[in-house]
Amino acid sequence: MSEPVLSVRDLRTTFPLGGEPVPVVDGVGFEVASGEVLALVGESGCGKSVTALSILRLVPRPGRVAAGHLRLCGRDVLSLPVREMRRVRGADAAMIFQEPMTSLNPVVSVGAQVVEAIRLHERVSASQARRRTIELFESVRIPDPAERVDSYPHQLSGGLKQRVMIAMALALRPRLLVADEPTTALDVTIQAQILELLRELQRELGTAILLITHDLGVVNELADRIAVMYAGRIVEEGTREEILARARHPYTQGLLRAVPSLGRRGERLAEIPGVVPSPIEWSRGCPFRTRCPRVLPACAETMPAPTRLSTTHASRCHAVAAEVST
Amino acid sequence: MTPGSPPPILRVEGLRTWFPIRKGLLQRSAGWVRAVDGVDLSIPAGRTLALVGESGCGKSTVGRSLLRLVEPQAGRVWLDGVDLLALRTQDLRPHRRAIQIVFQDPIASLDPRMRVRDAIAEGMQAFGIGSDEAERTERVRALFERVRLDPDQIWRYPHEFSGGQRQRICIARALAVEPRVLVCDEATSALDVSIQAQILNLLRDLQAELGLAYLFITHDLGVVRYLADRVAVMYVGQIVEEGDTERIFRDPRHPYTRALLAAVPSIDPARRGIAARVGGDVPSPAHPPSGCRFHTRCPEAFERCPREEPLLYPVGDGASRCFLADQAR
Secondary structure, X not given: OOOOOEEEEEEEEEEEEOOEEEEEEEEEEEEEOOOOEXXXXXXXXOOHHHHHHHHOOOOOOOOEEEEEEEEEOOEEHHHOOHHHHHHHHHHOXXXXXXXXXXXXXXXXXXXXXXXXXXXXXXXXXXXXXXXXXXXXXXXXXXOOHHHHOOOOHHHOOHHHHHHHHHHHHHOOOOOEEEEEOOOOOOOHHHHHHHHHHHHHHHHHHOOEEEEEEOOHHHHHHHOOXXXXXXXXXXXXXXXHHHHHHHOOOHHHHHHHHHOOXXXXXXXXXXXXXXXXXXXXXXXXXXXXXXXXXXXOHHHHOOOOOOXXXXXOOEEOOHHHHHHHHO | OOOOOOOEEEEEEEEEEEEEEEEOOOOEEEEXXXXXXXXXXXXXXXXXXXXXXXXOOOHHHHHHHHOOOOOOOEEEEEEOOEEHHHOOHHHHHHHHOOEEEEOOOHHHHOOOOOOHHHHHHHHHHHOOOOOOHHHHHHHHHHHHHHOOOOHHHOOOOHHHOOHHHHHHHHHHXXXXXXXXXXXXXXXXXXXOHHHHHHHHHHHHHHHHHHXXXXXXXXXXXXXXXXXXXXXXXXEOOEEEEEEEHHHHHHOOOOHHHHHHHHOOOOOOOOOOOOOOOOOOOOOOOOOOOOOOOOOOOOOOOOOOOOOOOOOOEEEOOEEEOOHHHHXXX
8 A cells, every 4th residue: 555645643742831841632643545535523622723733843832743753745744854844835735724814915916825835836937827826716616717816815705715725725736735624714605615626626636635623514524534532632533434423432422412413303412511621631541531421440540542443443442442342 | 473372572573774884084974784684583482583694694783783782773673562672772771681692702791800790790780680799699609500500609700611611601691680582692603512512402491491582693503403493594684584493494495595504514424415506605785686685696596586676475384585485375
């Protein structure tokens, strides 16, 4: 098998809290194969966005990647010099964010911003880059692309701005697209358009996508595989069907039952009692034990090792491990 | 109105809230944003009406207009037999007690320097509820229990609570003056799903215990199905479809409602493939399209749609603002 586009091992990213470096991402590992969509899901503060930023070495100070191995397109990301890293961003891996408005320069036309991104990486003339930008706008289905390149960000709707961001991210044909809540700020009919676009582009270009989101519906639409994060760790991982239909970790199960879905009428929603612990409160043992309906004495002692449930499905839970071994 | 349902506690007729667009040095009025453009609603006591739609459709302005947090130009808001819009500001006060609002962001809604006990007791004092401070403290403790918080924590500050707990505090504060109608404006939208489930269950319990009527303003259709008895769908300042929740989800009649429902992703792995039924963007309420406001995006538009404005035509238990519903009659 060919090398995965991205492989992450034992990633540990810390932020100083109360003077001490506290791990916000703690021992995360996963792989994304060429052309594959892996979704990293979880609630606020679970570490999914910090994981994404760590991969592109964009963790804001005073946070830092304290340990781990990151291989992107065959290169060791953490040991690359800063200049090399700049080339990796954009050419090997590009990122799109939730808020297109904060990622676009308000005083430069959207076309000029894409042209700039292209010319930073490639020796092409301004007019060539502009032609490519128009083609890119066309490929992300921006209406009247030849006129739209001269628009300023405030003249575009949220959906169009997100299309510009996608065009910019794909400008250099990266092998990996990191998409952090790409549709969260959008209305549902616009979200449907963007999800359709991402699905089509992914199929046409074969770009691998690392999708970061809290929305399990969006995950179901795009992902091939899903990794569920809780308190800085991946607690369950599997194919889309394995996670959404046959989840074994009590947290994943609770999350799925708490979603008010269109198909179900009126019945009481399953609550996960309590709140997510803050990183300072993370300690020995399983971080979910304070809210878990299936807690065992072992849960206070050690973080459970992954229990293999299939070649693709694994769950880090003492209760699941006990069930499987009997 | 469904047969057998109780008389409405809240009835809204012809509500119109336009905002002026001001231009230039002299701030001359250069047009109007028709945020709410002729809305009728009715909620029976103890029931929930969900007002749904996308950003800018005017749903939040409806909520704010009911409490006169913004001043509507026209319409009637009958609350328990009194038209709130006909009252002078100084006469409005006693009636304000009966309708309260909970917003999306519990952090912005609570004064960080005020102890939670005082934030909740403030409204009681204003309406003369409780004979003295000690009695109001007891009432705050009881409200804390009612929203499933620890009554020993009433003297803490807002920052000492989590996001979900702060939303419980906002709900307790709204309940402190014993309202009959609670407007929830995206009240669970900022919360994580596991916490949202806690708050939605709480709201349902409170309704059963207190007989409150809810106007639940949201963009989240999953939440609507869970909580609402009836649904009103808004588009560019107008209601385009209204009816019983089950019927709307099973058999949506307006093309916009159909597009909205088709666009919601499911979490069932067997049901993948939402449809982007409508292209383009929502038009601005400053320049609503001619005729049917949805005709610029409607997959079923025909020649009548841009020329003539459709009315709300009755369909079954509700109504649809679409010529197709008119023809089907």
